[in-house]
Amino acid sequence: MKSILKKTLIAAAVAGAASANAATITTGVTSSVLTDSPDYPLISQEGFDLAESIDVGTVSGTDIEVQIAPGADYVAGDLLTITFSGATIDTSASSPELACDATDTNCSASTGSGDVAGDFSLIDSTTSTLTFRVTADNSDEENLSYDLSGVTLDSVSGGAISVSTQGTISGSGTSFDAGAATTVAMVSSEFSVAAGDSFDGVVDVENERKQFTDGTTDSATLDVMWGADLLSVSSTGATLALTGSDLAFLNDAEGDLDSGSYALTGATEDTDETTFADNVLSLTTTGGLTSGADAIGVTLTADGVNDEDAQVLSDQSFSADLTLNYSRLVGSTVETGSMTNDNIDLGAWTLSGATINIPYIPYGAGISQIIYVSNDGGVDGDIELTAFDDAGNEYGPVTLSVSAEADKITALSTSIRNALEAEGYDGSSKKMDMTLVINSPSDDIELFTAYNVRGDRLAVNNTKSN
Known part of the structure; x- marks a missing residue:
């Protein structure tokens, strides 16, 4: 009974410590190419597609560097699970290790600090997780930093690669010392075009x-x-x-x-x-x-x-x-x-000339068109016609037989009809959308458009775009 109570109290104490502290995950790298220089590197999507893998390790400039600093002490038998998202672990090519950062003087008891690194041994791996068991106690784990190495990633989804951690107390299975998902690398095209x-x-x-x-x-x-x-x-x-x-x-x-x-x-x-x-x-x-x-x-x-x-x-x-x-x-x-x-x-x-669109004008038996161009300048302008009808037929571009003569009002209706017929219009009832390009200064050109049907004259709109 006393033994059970003691274990329960220990578990409660560790869980309480975990609520106050949490593992932190860092890369120790500042990007030299990403905007705002975040604390993680950019991996070239193009380079990854060619190399087909990238390692997590300690080789600067080559590997994704991941450091994990526990937020609580671990004892023998405790578990630490590391989870990757945004990438897939190649388990056949990986030999994962989690070792105290060699540059951290706290990793050695000889420093007099009293900090002694615990040993982590891999016991399981999947395409997204690595699970380590603590094989040796430590006296002050939360002051230490561990390097993850020996991991090969063989697939990336594009975007952020993140790492999270979760500790598990030996025996009770209670979770503690969770490390929130942290971006350790960004995968994106290294090319930007504008x-x-x-x-x-x-x-x-x-x-x-x-x-x-x-x-x-x-x-x-x-x-x-x-x-x-x-x-x-x-x-x-x-x-x-x-x-x-x-x-x-x-x-x-x-x-x-x-x-x-x-x-x-x-x-x-x-x-x-x-x-x-x-x-x-x-x-x-x-x-x-x-x-x-x-x-x-x-x-x-x-x-x-x-x-x-x-x-x-x-x-x-x-x-x-x-x-x-x-x-x-x-x-x-x-x-x-x-x-x-x-x-x-x-x-x-x-x-620099005038482009004028007539979005609607009808053709057919009993309908006549009234189209005049006024050129108030001194430059004669050839007129190019393009059109389509409500059946989807296209006409032109074709140059009209008349031009927009300088200082003159010119009738265009007959020339336009002749041009349409030359382009395949068969005289049947059609609703036309026409565009005229007039090679004279735009400010000098105006177009009047209307049609007659059963004795009624009806004006239609046109729009000059330049």
Whole structure:
């Protein structure tokens, strides 16, 4: 009876101590690449994918370092369970050890401090837990720090890898000295990509839409940063898929990426994959990626104003898919990989002329259209039409047979109908959405739109976007 009572009192005393103290888990590492420099390292997701594992140990700059400082004394027979989340333990490749930190002078009784490290022996391991049994008592465990080593992690879920601990009193099974889950490493892509400068050229309608209002070049850049504390990779170059709405102006008619009056620099053509018809250019970048922070730049040059055969430039939006290539030495083999950042906004071109949309105007038997353009300036402007109808048919782009003549009001209805019919309109009842691009200064252009049906004249709205 006395023995049972004594054990109960001891358990209660230890449990009471545990409520006041708790184990702490640290890494002893400050990240050199993560924002705000947290006390844990960044593991490169790309590097891990190539290496396929990472060790928990004491080798700085190579291992995930984990130190556990108990918050209570342990006696022989007590258990300490360490739990990993965000990663999987490779039990076949691991030989876990928990040893008093050799740099901690309290680990030796000869220091006169009276602190003596207890011995921990592994008794069980799973893909997420390690359980150690204390094989030797200590006099003041809570002043000591233990290094975890010999653990291989062979799978990560991305994001935080955390470690928690839980002590268990021998015999009673009572839990004590819980160490809250603590982030010991962060797994993430080591690459960061963002648009720097974006395309913002204004296509000059007074120069036949063959150059920009402020010169002949327009550039865009992608800012790339990379680096990791552990398992970092080496950049080996990049490829760029540049997408626009109308990139045919770069086609020299033989499928090559330079039409004489127009050119692209900062990247070279991947002939096997470039498809002008899809308005996607597959390119290999020629600069950048020589350090942990760099920029990839692409410049479009437009100087077709003196070439009557040069295609006109369109107002259009640009985007890019950037694929970054990298490598890492794994053992004696150089392993390679790549990662892609999709659909990065790279800006847009606009026209110095007028782009006017008529969102609704009906066509069909008994309906006539009334469309006039007023040009209050001194520059005649060609007019380009694109349209679609309520059945999903598309028409154009096609240039009308009349232009927006300077200082004049010009009727467009007949020319528009003729253009639609030339593009396949069959005269049946249709509701049309039309866009007119007029190569005259936008401030000088106004459009009047209406239609007649059964003797009634009905005005319809139109919107000028620039």
